Amino acid sequence: MSFAKVAELAEDFNIKIAERHFEENAPEDVKADDLNWISAGEKWLIKQNGTDPEFKPHNPPGAIASEKTWNKAKKAVKKYWKKYDEPWAVVYDVYRKMGGKPKKKSKKKKK
Numbered sequence: 001m002s003f004a005k006v007a008e009l010a011e012d013f014n015i016k017i018a019e020r021h022f023e024e025n026a027p028e029d030v031k032a033d034d035l036n037w038i039s040a041g042e043k044w045l046i047k048q049n050g051t052d053p054e055f056k057p058h059n060p061p062g063a064i065a066s067e068k069t070w071n072k073a074k075k076a077v078k079k080y081w082k083k084y085d086e087p088w089a090v091v092y093d094v095y096r097k098m099g100g101k102p103k104k105k106s107k108k109k110k111k
Helices: 001-023 040-049 066-076 087-097
Strands: none
Touching: 001 066, 001 087, 040 087, 066 087
8 A cells, every 4th residue: 555545544534533523522612813824814704704604715715725624624513603703713623623734825936
């Protein structure tokens, strides 16, 4: 088995453990200001939209590298949604706890 395959299996296992944990335990209440790995713009959107059910960030937002893990984080938070002032901040935090990585910033070529 290749190292890449082992790493993929480990990542999937980490996600499964987190999903199982959040089935029975509400995620920690997190605010946008607690997330030092997302942009100021994303923090602003989270703060402005709070629990607005009509607000949906891009899927996935710009800071997110794995849409698959992002969708699992949203699902994990869904049943506890009304408990939080900034539920999208909680989704971002759960994403990281599931092993989700921030999207790498692309290096722009200078002309």
